[in-house]
Amino acid sequence: MKALETRYVERLADLYPTIAAASTEIINLQAILNLPKGTEHFITDVHGEYEAFAHVLKNGSGSVRRKIDEVFGNTLSQRDKKELATLIYYPKEKLAQVKETETNMEDWYMIHLYRLIEVSKRAASKYTRSKVRKALPKDFAYVIEELITERAEINDKESYYNAIIMTMIRINRAGEFIVAISNLIQRLVVDHLHIVGDIYDRGPGPHLIMDRLLNYHSVDIQWGNHDVVWMGAASGQKACIANVIRLSARYNNLNVLEDGYGINLVPLASFAIETYANDPCQCFRVHAQEDSDLREVSLNMHKAIAIIQFKLEGQVIKRRPEFNMDKRLLLDKIDYEEGTIMIEGKKYELLDKSFPTIDPNNPYELSEAEEALMNRLCMNFLNCDKLQEHIRFLFNKGGLYLCYNSNLLYHGCVPLDEKGNFRKVKIGSKQYSGKELYDVLEYYARKGYYEQDNREEHEYGKDIMWYIWSNENSPVYGKEKMATFERYFIADKEVQIERKDHYYRLIEREDVVNNILKEFGVDIEKGHIINGHMPVHVKEGESPVKCNGKVMIIDGGFSKAYRGTTGIAGYTLIYNSRGLRLVSHETFTSTEDVIEKEIDVHSDTVIREVSAQRERVIDTETGRQLKEQISDLEKLLHAYRTGQILEKE
Numbered sequence: 001m002k003a004l005e006t007r008y009v010e011r012l013a014d015l016y017p018t019i020a021a022a023s024t025e026i027i028n029l030q031a032i033l034n035l036p037k038g039t040e041h042f043i044t045d046v047h048g049e050y051e052a053f054a055h056v057l058k059n060g061s062g063s064v065r066r067k068i069d070e071v072f073g074n075t076l077s078q079r080d081k082k083e084l085a086t087l088i089y090y091p092k093e094k095l096a097q098v099k100e101t102e103t104n105m106e107d108w109y110m111i112h113l114y115r116l117i118e119v120s121k122r123a124a125s126k127y128t129r130s131k132v133r134k135a136l137p138k139d140f141a142y143v144i145e146e147l148i149t150e151r152a153e154i155n156d157k158e159s160y161y162n163a164i165i166m167t168m169i170r171i172n173r174a175g176e177f178i179v180a181i182s183n184l185i186q187r188l189v190v191d192h193l194h195i196v197g198d199i200y201d202r203g204p205g206p207h208l209i210m211d212r213l214l215n216y217h218s219v220d221i222q223w224g225n226h227d228v229v230w231m232g233a234a235s236g237q238k239a240c241i242a243n244v245i246r247l248s249a250r251y252n253n254l255n256v257l258e259d260g261y262g263i264n265l266v267p268l269a270s271f272a273i274e275t276y277a278n279d280p281c282q283c284f285r286v287h288a289q290e291d292s293d294l295r296e297v298s299l300n301m302h303k304a305i306a307i308i309q310f311k312l313e314g315q316v317i318k319r320r321p322e323f324n325m326d327k328r329l330l331l332d333k334i335d336y337e338e339g340t341i342m343i344e345g346k347k348y349e350l351l352d353k354s355f356p357t358i359d360p361n362n363p364y365e366l367s368e369a370e371e372a373l374m375n376r377l378c379m380n381f382l383n384c385d386k387l388q389e390h391i392r393f394l395f396n397k398g399g400l401y402l403c404y405n406s407n408l409l410y411h412g413c414v415p416l417d418e419k420g421n422f423r424k425v426k427i428g429s430k431q432y433s434g435k436e437l438y439d440v441l442e443y444y445a446r447k448g449y450y451e452q453d454n455r456e457e458h459e460y461g462k463d464i465m466w467y468i469w470s471n472e473n474s475p476v477y478g479k480e481k482m483a484t485f486e487r488y489f490i491a492d493k494e495v496q497i498e499r500k501d502h503y504y505r506l507i508e509r510e511d512v513v514n515n516i517l518k519e520f521g522v523d524i525e526k527g528h529i530i531n532g533h534m535p536v537h538v539k540e541g542e543s544p545v546k547c548n549g550k551v552m553i554i555d556g557g558f559s560k561a562y563r564g565t566t567g568i569a570g571y572t573l574i575y576n577s578r579g580l581r582l583v584s585h586e587t588f589t590s591t592e593d594v595i596e597k598e599i600d601v602h603s604d605t606v607i608r609e610v611s612a613q614r615e616r617v618i619d620t621e622t623g624r625q626l627k628e629q630i631s632d633l634e635k636l637l638h639a640y641r642t643g644q645i646l647e648k649e
Helices: 003-015 019-033 050-072 078-089 091-101 105-124 129-135 138-148 157-170 174-189 206-214 225-235 238-250 254-260 266-275 298-319 368-382 385-397 434-450 455-470 484-489 510-519 560-566 591-597 621-641
Strands: 040-043 192-195 219-222 340-343 346-349 401-404 407-411 425-427 430-432 528-532 551-553 571-576 579-585 603-610
Touching: 003 621, 019 621, 040 050, 050 078, 050 105, 050 174, 050 206, 050 571, 050 591, 078 091, 078 105, 078 174, 091 105, 091 174, 105 138, 105 157, 105 174, 129 138, 129 174, 138 157, 138 174, 157 174, 206 254, 206 385, 219 385, 219 401, 219 407, 225 238, 225 368, 225 385, 225 434, 225 455, 238 254, 238 298, 238 368, 238 455, 266 298, 266 368, 298 368, 298 455, 298 484, 385 434, 425 434, 430 434, 434 455, 434 510, 510 528, 551 571
Parallel strands: 040 192, 192 219, 407 528, 528 551
Antiparallel strands: 040 571, 340 346, 401 407, 425 430, 571 579, 579 603
């Protein structure tokens, strides 16, 4: 054996000090390989809609209901199945409701405890006892294990189980048990969660979503452009900070920053009142629900941070000429006396002509007050413990793409030229394309957050995060421009158009899709591209399934801002041992409707790709890792049996 391999096997011997211990682990791992693969749940474009997101997590995009159907078939009415599903989703709330109307709680407990136990048995059946044991709630671990495990040595099982259940009811623990076993079912029906980008912006609860993900049992995240701009903000990149605040103002979500993260926006409000006191700021109307509260200075704050953003972005463009974004330098194209702007040889009248903080001779320079404000805001973002915890989690659990179980996951697109070839993009002094482009952008993004020794790379990495947010060559953005300025200040819709990357036109071509899969090392026969970011225009007849099923666009449609465009509440994807299931959702109304009226989010299967044989763990990424572990343990066994390493007594 090579010296390095010897040292590795010796370290392995510390974990498995005898032939018996190593053999037992090999047997255990080999058994796991032959279990059905766990269910993967794909969600994307959540955009801060916490309630809808939490519900989809609870129901596993219909996985819980399908598990109920598998167990009970036609032996339960649709009404009873609905009630049972709601109980599993919201056990505490449903119990409180039942207690108000139910006259015989003992009978109700007996019936529903048996039903929950049967569902949990089915949900646990594809896992090892060890894995199930680790998932059991602490207070009821022993009881649940007894109830969901077959005990051949017990002749009268029914009496044995009855005794356990009746005792729980008698000592008033049935309610707590129902909550515990319902949460266990939610945990077991989904083995792994993929978030394919855009947790942040538009909706009011991205911080709540991040809190939920922090405690989720198994999750990975593919960064979306709305995530990366928050990552840049947390790194102290000022253009990113301005974007984050502006978007929060635009969607009336400043509470996310103030209450969710404790970031003080009073200095911005004071500056906005002082600077734009007599300005109606009509171009800066806020996207808000009819019943939401609007602060009096929202429009002023919105305009103030937008102007600052345009200045800061101009500074980035000027200091990074390789970003090739000179066309987005617009403040120097304004005739401030006339109130017009020249864009690509055409003159447009501005809808808002009041720019008290802009020096026409140096339009990208912050005023003294703006500079002081941004320095203060920057310190607030850098010193926000909760925000930093959430962003570190995004870095730890995320990346720009993921290859997992023969699927390629990413948010956005792979930049292509008009012929379908990977577009060459200059980053730093070199050109990159395809997978290398993703890798180098992710490398610099991590530098922008973590680098401490090399200040130049740290600053470049911070600017790269803004680049990822808005550049036409960014894989997670994928449009020729971000027409923020045009949407605020110019009435002509033509100049507001953000043309998509060639990718979105070419994704129906099998040669293009196969080339992308090969580039990332994914099997072109089995592989799929799981793609977030772009809303599917269902009401216009667009399908989320492209290239004969090889590409699936699963924009989650959680954002209420897109509902008019899409016509539905988006898609999620389930991949279990029996195959892939793409599910469309109708709009989530409220948690109260689910509990009180048992109105679940109606989901329809759009496409179902059934495997010829039930997939096992051995067929998965986890299986590949387990086979490597088995191979290493077999080397250890050989070392024991040949005397190269001695067993430890």
